[in-house]
Amino acid sequence: MAAEARGERSPLPAGSDARLWVERLTLTNFRNYAHLTLTAGPEPQVLIGANGAGKTNLLEALSLLAPGQGLRRAAYPDIARAAGDGGWAVAAHMHTADGPIDIGTGLTPAEGESERKKRIVRINGAPAGGSGVLAEHVELVWVTPALDGLFTGPASERRRFLDRLILCFDPSSRTRLGRFERAMQQRNRLLSEGVREPMRFEGLELIMAETGTAIAAARAEAISALASIVAERHARDQASPFPAAGLAIDGTLEADLERMAAVDVEEAYAELLRATRERDRAAGRTLQGPHRSDLLVFHTPKQMPARVCSSGEQKALLLGLILAHAELVARRHDVAPILLLDEVTAHLDAARRAAFFDEILRLGAQAWMTGTDAQAFAQLAGKARFLRVEDGGLAGLVDADEVVPPTSR
Helix, strand or coil, rough: CCCCHHHHCCCCCCCCCCCEEEEEEEEEEEEEEEEEEECCCCCEEEEEECCCCCCCHHHHHHHHCCCCCCCCCCHHHEEEEECCCCCCEEEEEEEECCCEEEEEEECCCCCCCCCCCCCEEEECCECCHHHHHHHHHHEEEEEHHHHHHHCCCCHHHHHHHHHHHHHHCCCCCCHHHHHHHHHHHHHHHHHHHCCCHHHHHHHHHHHHHHHHHHHHHHHHHHHHHHHHHHEEEEHHCCCCCCCCEEEECCCCHHHHHHCCCCCHHHHHHHHHHCCHHHHHHHHCCCCCCCCEEEEEEEEECCCHHHHHHCHHHHHHEEEHHHHHHHHHHHHHCCCCCCCEECCCCCCHHHHHHHHHHHHHHHCCCCEEEEECCCCHHHCCCCCCCCEHHHCCCCCCCCCCHHHHCCCHH
């Protein structure tokens, strides 16, 4: 049922027909695919197959249409098909808010043992300056089984999750993160080498203060924007199976930004870095900064930290955040992001599965979903395209009788 028919507000502006979707995906020497060309429509795409057939490999290929190392964060040489020449390629014809676009990316085979293999990116056939440019064209959000432990795992995973969400509406955030990380690594190296000349540290610490404060500010802004969408969604449907998530960011710079101007926070952080060089030297690392912050998530109706909730409640909180983020992106950019959802039905009961699929359809997002059982996606029968994946290829469309349980026919 359309959102308008239910009296709900669509996340896209009235009259908008903008869509972001992949029409054609071509793989060459990618994981277990020697060569594959897959065509799709803007509707959800459901990939059904046995474990190890290559469903997640297809999602990984799609994830490389965005900046970074993809949903597995794999080293680029490891992606190449074992029987290939060490190179791999992913090409896509996409529809974006600005019109159709062709994206190509891959790893060129090294001609000699000493030659470093390099990932290349092309936009409409022209070389681009690296994967960062992809953020200007493609917005992707993914959920993998590894994220099922997001709320109980290390803080670094929650920071990475939040920073990936921010990248969708702030492409420059990746550059800031990279500059901060490089400056911090150089500072740590000076500390470990016993360097004590102040002038060797000052430039690096100024970069850390500038970029670190900007990173903290972007995270705080994202948390505020997401919290607003979560509250609106909860007010719209208080009976939603996706509980309202309380969000906070626990970090020194983020706390300072609540009571000080950004320029003062930047100056204070630079002074802190100067004052704590010897302490950091003894610890072997920089102890304070945005690299130590943590995303805190709460189950608001139960007033419980997400980390102590049940597996089902944690999955519902995670998907609720993903849906809120997709809606935020849709409102800011007039187009919903592409969703990559690997084994997304795990830990979801039938009611939550149905509600999640309804939300995807309401958003108008092209969602790529994987599973071993077609009947887990029965609520999408007639609304999504079901493809069967076999080792290294596609085996055609899934028969309609396999999607709808016998009792529902």
